[in-house]
Amino acid sequence: MRRIRELWLYREIILNLVRKELKVKYTASVLGAVWSLLNPVVFLAVFTFVAKVLTAPIEVYPVFLLAGLLGWNLFSVSLTAGSQSVLGNANIVKKVYFPREILPLATVGVALVDFFLQSVVFLAVIVVSGYLFVAEVVWLYPLAFVALLILSVAVTLWVSAVNVRYRDLQHLVALGLLVWFWMTPIVYAGGQVEQRLRDLTVAGVSLWHVYLLNPLVWVVFGFQKALYHSSDAQQVLPSFSAGELALALGVVIVAGVVLILLTWRVFFTMSGDFAEEL
Amino acid sequence: MSATQGPAIEVVDVSKRFRLYREKPTSLKQRLLSGRTRSDDLWALREVSFDVPSGESLALIGHNGSGKSTLLKVIAGILRPSGGLVRQRGRIAALLELGAGFHHDLTGKENVYLNASFLGLSRRDTDRVYDDIVRFAELEDFMDMAVKFYSSGMLVRLGFSVAVHVDPEILLIDEVLAVGDEAFQARCLDRVRTFQKEGRTIVLVTHALDQVRQLCDRAVMLDHGVVHAIGDPDDVVRAMRLTILAHDLEFAHEEGSKEVEILGGVLLRDDTPLDGPLHPGEILTLQVDLKANEPVEDPIVSFALHDAANNFVFGGDTVGAGVALGRVDGKRRLRFDLGPVPFTGGKYWVTIGVHARDNQRVYHLQDQRYSFEVQREEGRRDQMYMGVDVEVEEL
Numbered sequence: 001m002r003r004i005r006e007l008w009l010y011r012e013i014i015l016n017l018v019r020k021e022l023k024v025k026y027t028a029s030v031l032g033a034v035w036s037l038l039n040p041v042v043f044l045a046v047f048t049f050v051a052k053v054l055t056a057p058i059e060v061y062p063v064f065l066l067a068g069l070l071g072w073n074l075f076s077v078s079l080t081a082g083s084q085s086v087l088g089n090a091n092i093v094k095k096v097y098f099p100r101e102i103l104p105l106a107t108v109g110v111a112l113v114d115f116f117l118q119s120v121v122f123l124a125v126i127v128v129s130g131y132l133f134v135a136e137v138v139w140l141y142p143l144a145f146v147a148l149l150i151l152s153v154a155v156t157l158w159v160s161a162v163n164v165r166y167r168d169l170q171h172l173v174a175l176g177l178l179v180w181f182w183m184t185p186i187v188y189a190g191g192q193v194e195q196r197l198r199d200l201t202v203a204g205v206s207l208w209h210v211y212l213l214n215p216l217v218w219v220v221f222g223f224q225k226a227l228y229h230s231s232d233a234q235q236v237l238p239s240f241s242a243g244e245l246a247l248a249l250g251v252v253i254v255a256g257v258v259l260i261l262l263t264w265r266v267f268f269t270m271s272g273d274f275a276e277e278l
Numbered sequence: 279m280s281a282t283q284g285p286a287i288e289v290v291d292v293s294k295r296f297r298l299y300r301e302k303p304t305s306l307k308q309r310l311l312s313g314r315t316r317s318d319d320l321w322a323l324r325e326v327s328f329d330v331p332s333g334e335s336l337a338l339i340g341h342n343g344s345g346k347s348t349l350l351k352v353i354a355g356i357l358r359p360s361g362g363l364v365r366q367r368g369r370i371a372a373l374l375e376l377g378a379g380f381h382h383d384l385t386g387k388e389n390v391y392l393n394a395s396f397l398g399l400s401r402r403d404t405d406r407v408y409d410d411i412v413r414f415a416e417l418e419d420f421m422d423m424a425v426k427f428y429s430s431g432m433l434v435r436l437g438f439s440v441a442v443h444v445d446p447e448i449l450l451i452d453e454v455l456a457v458g459d460e461a462f463q464a465r466c467l468d469r470v471r472t473f474q475k476e477g478r479t480i481v482l483v484t485h486a487l488d489q490v491r492q493l494c495d496r497a498v499m500l501d502h503g504v505v506h507a508i509g510d511p512d513d514v515v516r517a518m519r520l521t522i523l524a525h526d527l528e529f530a531h532e533e534g535s536k537e538v539e540i541l542g543g544v545l546l547r548d549d550t551p552l553d554g555p556l557h558p559g560e561i562l563t564l565q566v567d568l569k570a571n572e573p574v575e576d577p578i579v580s581f582a583l584h585d586a587a588n589n590f591v592f593g594g595d596t597v598g599a600g601v602a603l604g605r606v607d608g609k610r611r612l613r614f615d616l617g618p619v620p621f622t623g624g625k626y627w628v629t630i631g632v633h634a635r636d637n638q639r640v641y642h643l644q645d646q647r648y649s650f651e652v653q654r655e656e657g658r659r660d661q662m663y664m665g666v667d668v669e670v671e672e673l
Contacts, residue, residue, distance in 0.1 A: 097355035248642030
């Protein structure tokens with residue numbers, strides 16, 4: 001609790017760091033913030049092609065893909081940048097006192113700004129193009145977002161601290177994210193996974209249930225359920241009702257909060273040595 | 279900020295241990311392979327305790343590696359102590375390095391706001407003092423320029439200006455007063471004096487012993503992480519000077535009251551000055567010429583040897599050798615016969631001093647002025663040299 005109060009006292013730094021990061025990221029580049037939008041556009045182009053070639057088509061692929069992808073980007077950018085957040089600010093950490101949590105939190109903040117920018121632009125484009133969202137399930141969107149944010153903060157805190165002592169964690173993060181990405185139903189349909197894995201068991205355990213242990217699966221399901229409702233939604237999305245997804249996301253949020261408390265403690269313990277390990 | 283508040287800083291039994299890794303393993307593989315057994319512990323601070331009353335200016339002095347900068351970082355909260363605790367009352371601004379955290383791609387103005395927020399100032403507070411900051415740094419025309427185009431002097435000015443304008447109750451300063459041009463230094467000192475008048479607490483780490491006496495109410499001398507002396511600046515500075523004979527390159531200069539003066543020292547081998555490296559076992563002589571500018575009773579001449587890592591390795595003096603110089607007036611030549619050189623390689627520095635019998639007065643000190651080198655014998659790994667004579671007899 002005291003940590004949180006102290007963090008609040010220093011909130012100004014977080015805002016300033018986020019502002020600085022954005023400024024540094026986008027000044028001296030011609031396209032500026034457009035880069036932030038370009039990443040999903042390229043993903044969309046590539047995966048539209050891949051999906052056409054490889055799998056059963058999804059009716060409105062852009063909506064489906066972006067529903068999961070933007071959230072995923074928030075997570076992966078937080079982790080990638082977060083692993084460097086303490087290292088990259090070594091000169092400040094060694095010379096000034098402030099709650100060190102601020103550094104990874106600021107990287108999540110930067111990812112958050114990108115997320116909102118991307119979401120607003122793409123959702124607007126989708127709406128303008130005539131795809132209407134359904135009011136009854138859109139409330140899942142903020143719920144999934146909260147779960148996503150909590151998970152991002154928890155894991156980023158851990159990664160940023162541990163990477164100070166074990167520098168090769170950053171390579172592991174890159175690999176881990178690659179695996180994690182494909183273990184999450186972002187480019188392919190979760191409904192298909194359910195059909196194919198449900199009856200496969202290893203040692204009496206359903207592979208589908210194993211697949212569902214990944215908390216990001218629930219986050220992505222939540223986003224997709226909230227946004228995607230084309231005629232093939234029955235096949236594309238898993239068979240969970242909005243209520244079931246909300247319950248699962250609630251569990252993810254609670255677990256995420258517990259995880260934050262754990263990783264925060266790890267971070268705090270390790271942060272006492274940051275100034276000498278850098 | 280009244281005196282009734284109690285100490286501004288309490289340092290209670292603070293210890294700090296550093297792990298020294300022999301090969302600094304920072305990757306997982308290295309750490310797994312090496313385990314934890316290959317680390318040595320270095321105690322930078324050991325059970326250091328003292329209070330700094332509110333409104334006091336305290337100097338931390340000590341030789342390089344004595345732990346004074348570590349202690350300052352612990353007080354600032356940058357390092358967490360391994361044992362003990364530090365209590366601070368009030369906002370702290372630490373001037374450990376001016377302009378720490380300046381980002382090169384941002385403008386001067388943006389950096390002021392960023393830097394001020396690291397020192398705990400809100401945006402609104404920064405708005406209020408922004409003009410003062412710029413004026414003090416004399417950078418009115420440059421605030422919209424990215425700081426990567428600044429000269430180092432401009433950066434230093436801006437850094438100091440931000441730090442003194444964040445209105446700290448406690449100011450920690452680590453030798454930053456030694457930067458910038460003279461005019462700016464004078465203004466920095468002025469500013470520090472203003473802080474003192476306003477009743478703020480200051481902890482200053484410095485090598486400039488004059489500054490300690492001018493600026494501080496009290497001083498703490500650390501030696502190898504332990505409080506060696508604490509109290510009146512004059513006393514502590516003297517304690518520092520008395521240990522100088524056996525310490526520290528930082529003071530590599532001369533001092534003393536010059537009643538007796540060292541005219542020069544020469545290192546001799548076979549009665550001729552050294553013209554190259556010695557070999558282990560060769561006989562070394564230190565010759566010292568003195569001149570008394572006024573008659574002095576029984577001064578002591580001493581010398582000390584330091585190795586390249588500035589470790590004190592050997593010292594001696596006339597008293598230890600059982601020699602009394604008696605009343606000295608005019609010139610004297612002394613020869614310290616040091617015998618076979620026991621070192622097996624490396625460079626050594628020689629300090630020569632002349633001081634009064636009661637050790638209270640230093641007549642003349644030349645700190646690590648002279649040096650000699652010992653050649654390492656090809657292929658030998660000896661730690662030291664011992665003369666070996668062999669006798670063989672028939673049984």
